[in-house]
Amino acid sequence: MPDNNNEPVSGPEASGTAAATPARPARQRSIATRLILVAALWSLVALLVTGSVLVAMYREASEREFDARLDVYLKAIIGEMAAGTPSEPAEPGNLGDPRFDLPASGWYWLVMKAETGEVLFSSMSLLGDRLQLDEPQPGVILRSVISGPQGAELRVLQQTIIFGEAAAYRIAVAGETAELREREYDFAGQVALTLLVLGFGLVGAIFLQVRVGLRPLAALSASLAAVRRGDAQTVDENLPPELKPVAVELNALVRSNREVVERARTHVGNLAHALKTPLSVILNEVRGQDAPFAPKVAEQAEVMRSQVHHHLERARMAAQRRVIGVSCDVEPVLARLIRAMTRIHRDRGIDITLDMKTRLRFRGEEQDLEEMAGNLIDNACKWASSRVRVSVTAMGAGEGGERIVIAIADDGPGLGDSEMAEALKRGRRLDETVPGTGLGLSIVVDLAGLYGGDLALDRDRGPGGGGLVARLVLPAI
Structure with a gap:
């Protein structure tokens, strides 16, 4: 699948060097755990002090009572003498x-x-x-x-x-004093048992109090998650007075984010129209000229148009990447792309299959997923002999959260290590006989990077493989 639509990808796949792994910060305890631990520790100290005071008071009272009995005997001896x-x-x-x-x-x-x-x-x-x-x-x-x-x-x-x-x-x-000490030990045991039961009761009450008290935070978190998934447009502001200002500010942030994105899209669209029309006029004019410099002007105008398209597309991606609460299902997008690619390449009889076991959601714009996956599937179809396999799996949560891995493999001629690195360079076409601008993979790499993802090329080592496999890693919900 030696695509002509390329840009280098960052990471070990392109450079051949392992990136240094940053030290992970220490895991922070939850607020609920902290509150429960502090309250439980304070209760333990308070109960220990209380138990010690009670036992000391009982010992003192017992000794006074014992001395009072001895005093009675002492006075009785004096009286008899x-x-x-x-x-x-x-x-x-x-x-x-x-x-x-x-x-x-x-x-x-x-x-x-x-x-x-x-x-x-x-x-x-x-x-x-x-x-x-x-x-x-x-x-x-x-x-x-x-x-x-x-x-x-x-x-x-x-x-x-x-x-x-x-x-x-x-x-x-x-x-x-043996009897006296025995009574003191019995009393101390009863006090310890009573305070132990009381301590467990206090810890249980504290646990319930913290859980009930922090329930609005869980509601706020769930509301934020709904906005991030795209299931809701705003954060629910029906919260206690302590948290309502936070929800109001978050909604203001969401609205401001959407306004910024809309303005960016408008400016990008205006710029695209402002640049495309003059370039089209230049191309039309030089194509009708027989001057020796006309082909060179046409060639450079095409380069300018492709570069303008690339950078405008990248600006649009950056704007969309900052939209809060956007997500989409992966399976319908890929199924739609496979149907379209099957029709486009029906004269070559390319068999395109999709392997996806579980439902996964991409945390981003649906049209961005279409653009990335569409470029890769189309590229695979151009170089495949007869078969293209698309598989989608979930990857465990890392520092960036859950991940989706979309692997697109073909049974074409494949590439060597140096050719794979070369294929990922912007505008590089390894085979000029295949149509393309050389910017497809560049757009995929840029767009995946904006979402915190990655694109890597490798040899297809699966059964009946031998061609090329492109692995696209994207954030999931």
């Missing part, structure tokens, strides 16, 4: 709690002389052991935590009592 004389106080009993009579029960009391530290009385639960006590100040209740005879943690209340002027006595009451 007061039943004796100051020099010989009465011995206290079990204080109404049988644990003071059980050996190593964890509940103990003892009475010592303040001056000598001699033990006068002690509970039966001590079995002759002594508690390692700090000395309190007279009249002051000392609270402390010590290790008991069995190694268990004991909470102790001590007080020095002076009976009259005869003697001073140190009284201590101790209780094991």
Whole structure:
């Protein structure tokens, strides 16, 4: 398919060198994800602090209650000792709690002389052991935590009592804190479970709140997508007050874009008419002259006309490329082109087939797709021996989004690597016997580039191939 309608294509196919791959920016999290993560993190911190405060408050209250019980026992011992004389106080009993009579029960009391530290009385639960006590100040209740005879943690209340002027006595009451700590652990577990359930409930509520709150953004996105596809002319402005100004500005941008494009088309059309008529007059005049310079003038006038056509067409493409919300179905355009090319080349019996499995939409003007595909199919038919295959596939989304690949293969003589690069140069015709201006592929390359696409030539390596295949890559919806 050595087309005479050509221009070089950028990229590895034409230059033989690999382009440097730009570093991709880090993927940004969605606004919804950010809001949910921040709210969930804050909820976690708040619940942890709340749980810690609740457990600390419960521990403090439990210890106050425990100390109050020990204080009751301490006062009971003082009361029973007061039943004796100051020099010989009465011995206290079990204080109404049988644990003071059980050996190593964890509940103990003892009475010592303040001056000598001699033990006068002690509970039966001590079995002759002594508690390692700090000395309190007279009249002051000392609270402390010590290790008991069995190694268990004991909470102790001590007080020095002076009976009259005869003697001073140190009284201590101790209780094991295992039960107290166990209750604290149980409470902490209940608090953790309660706050965990509350945390999951808060995260769920935050998720629903964010999803519902951001739903207008999804509606705005869907409306913009409809405009881009061409299913709607304007963005829906029925949005909350925070987003309505955005929709209004977007609609103003769309209208301004269309006005600019219409003005560009008008200017291009006016320029085309202004230039074509004088060129036609020049050609008509020189064709009727027998002067030796007449053929040269005609030749250069034809070149000028083809170049004017090319650049005007390129200006029209650039204007249309900036139209927002334009798209078209690929299959009807290709089917229409194949029917037309079949009639044009019916005297040669060219078999043109279309292979397209799924429906695809081109993000651009229908007439631009017709021009690109029509040039390529017509070029393939000119060089094919008997068969032209047109296949359309979808390519995964890259930086530019979804892509359409239109591959047009013929069973003609094909081209070598250097010839393929040469064929893509503007105005280059490898075979002057085939009619053409040499600008067809140039227009295809320019137009594909304006849409962010590409055109590449390669050998047809399919079954029964051997000719040339042109691969046109275009943006899809």
